[in-house]
Amino acid sequence: MKNNDLKYDYIIAGSGCAGLSLLYRLLINPVFQSKKILVIDRVQKNENDRTWCFWEEGKGLFESVVTHEWKSLIFKNEDFTRQFDLENYRYKMIQGKDFYDFVLSHAASFENVTFKNENIKGITSDSIEASVETEENIYRSQYLFNSTSLFNPNITEENSLLQHFTGWVIKTKEATFDSKVGTLMDFTLDQKHGATFMYVLPTSPTEALVEYTLFSKSVLPKEEYQSALTDYIKDNLQISDYEITHIEFGIIPMSLAKFERKSDAFNRLINIGTAGGYTKASSGYTFQFVQKNTAQIVKNLLEQKNPNPEKSFDDKRFEWYDRTLLEVILSGKMEGKEIFSLMFSKRSPEAILKFLGNESTIWDDLKIVTALPIAPFMKAGLKQL
Numbered sequence: 133m134k135n136n137d138l139k140y141d142y143i144i145a146g147s148g149c150a151g152l153s154l155l156y157r158l159l160i161n162p163v164f165q166s167k168k169i170l171v172i173d174r175v176q177k178n179e180n181d182r183t184w185c186f187w188e189e190g191k192g193l194f195e196s197v198v199t200h201e202w203k204s205l206i207f208k209n210e211d212f213t214r215q216f217d218l219e220n221y222r223y224k225m226i227q228g229k230d231f232y233d234f235v236l237s238h239a240a241s242f243e244n245v246t247f248k249n250e251n252i253k254g255i256t257s258d259s260i261e262a263s264v265e266t267e268e269n270i271y272r273s274q275y276l277f278n279s280t281s282l283f284n285p286n287i288t289e290e291n292s293l294l295q296h297f298t299g300w301v302i303k304t305k306e307a308t309f310d311s312k313v314g315t316l317m318d319f320t321l322d323q324k325h326g327a328t329f330m331y332v333l334p335t336s337p338t339e340a341l342v343e344y345t346l347f348s349k350s351v352l353p354k355e356e357y358q359s360a361l362t363d364y365i366k367d368n369l370q371i372s373d374y375e376i377t378h379i380e381f382g383i384i385p386m387s388l389a390k391f392e393r394k395s396d397a398f399n400r401l402i403n404i405g406t407a408g409g410y411t412k413a414s415s416g417y418t419f420q421f422v423q424k425n426t427a428q429i430v431k432n433l434l435e436q437k438n439p440n441p442e443k444s445f446d447d448k449r450f451e452w453y454d455r456t457l458l459e460v461i462l463s464g465k466m467e468g469k470e471i472f473s474l475m476f477s478k479r480s481p482e483a484i485l486k487f488l489g490n491e492s493t494i495w496d497d498l499k500i501v502t503a504l505p506i507a508p509f510m511k512a513g514l515k516q517l
């Protein structure tokens with residue numbers, strides 16, 4: 133018989149990027165140190181299962197676990213190589229395990245926080261409370277923050293692209309890399325599967341993350357990522373003697389399907405992270421948007437408002453841009469490589485990052501958009517209005 137009487141103020145369902153970002157932001161505020169918080173995940177977060185890269189100005193909340201940051205980045209295709217220095221932004225990398233360890237060790241000293249490793253089967257709510265059913269128990273709370281995929285929409289070939297990638301951390305014996313310069317996108321690769329580029333992020337003169345990334349409808353056989361990485365390291369980076377110290381594989385949905393911020397009529401089930409639509413549909417970047425959203429949730433709770441932020445005009449504006457860009461690529465009107473090449477050949481990289489980071493003004497956006505051909509974007513934009 134399941135215990136049906138386990139009550140909390142807040143339940144965080146899923147303790148990945150979004151769940152732990154929210155937990156940390158709650159715990160650094162004394163107001164929430166008296167709230168009973170339950171964190172449920174089916175796994176213990178103790179593996180280095182992903183690397184997050186993102187950009188921000190100044191120091192962020194998770195600065196102490198930033199592995200490396202770059203002020204200089206490169207964009208490359210067959211026609212041009214552009215190396216640029218960022219003005220205000222820094223491109224940063226955080227290892228998943230460092231982030232999990234940091235938040236979990238901080239949370240360990242708080243008696244108001246309980247962790248459970250259980251598989252969540254269902255989440256529901258009524259006018260009084262939200263509840264989570266796991267294989268073992270039923271837990272109840274005032275608000276429930278969900279980052280599991282239980283409420284995710286259907287991802288189909290018609291409405292989505294997959295951003296899929298394999299990354300190798302490689303180590304060389306000799307000093308080989310300039311760790312001050314990261315390659316954001318090297319498009320000098322075969323584009324037969326869709327937008328295809330390499331990411332090269334050196335963290336020291338002898339170590340770099342090299343990631344083969346594609347935006348397409350389906351993932352490739354494992355060997356294709358391996359041979360693309362092997363060839364690139366040999367032919368483009370001209371490295372023959374190296375050791376692979378870490379491998380990561382990932383799939384991020386880039387979707388026109390609606391990932392909703394809330395999943396009930398009572399405003400108690402709040403979707404966060406990818407589940408809440410905080411993965412940018414046109415780029416797959418999530419980390420920086422999760423940070424803004426979880427900060428807003430905490431602010432709303434402090435102001436005794438419903439924690440779920442209402443979509444602002446700006447949120448809707450950026451969503452529309454993302455949907456338009458994705459529609460253009462999905463419909464085959466333009467290739468991803470062509471779009472990014474046009475942007476990076478004509479506009480300031482800082483302005484592009486501002487735009488892609490949802491931090492630009494409408495005036496800034498106009499400048500970016502006018503680097504692109506009107507017809508395909510107009511048509512896709514009208515369809516996605």
Ligand SMILES: Cc1cc2nc3c(=O)[nH]c(=O)nc-3n(C[C@H](O)[C@H](O)[C@H](O)COP(=O)(O)OP(=O)(O)OC[C@H]3O[C@@H](n4cnc5c(N)ncnc54)[C@H](O)[C@@H]3O)c2cc1C
Nearest residue numbers: 146148149150174182184185252280382405406417418419
């Ligand atoms: C390999 C990889 C690399 C990435 N790199 C970047 C990057 O560089 N920059 C960037 O911005 N984004 C990146 N992303 C995208 C995105 O930032 C991550 O996917 C991020 O982890 C999403 O956060 P989240 O909290 O929504 O989901 P997750 O971090 O996946 O957390 C969800 C949690 O819910 C748990 N869970 C799910 N279902 C259940 C269930 N039924 N019961 C119990 N627990 C459950 C899972 O175990 C997991 O811990 C990457 C993604 C991957 C996979």
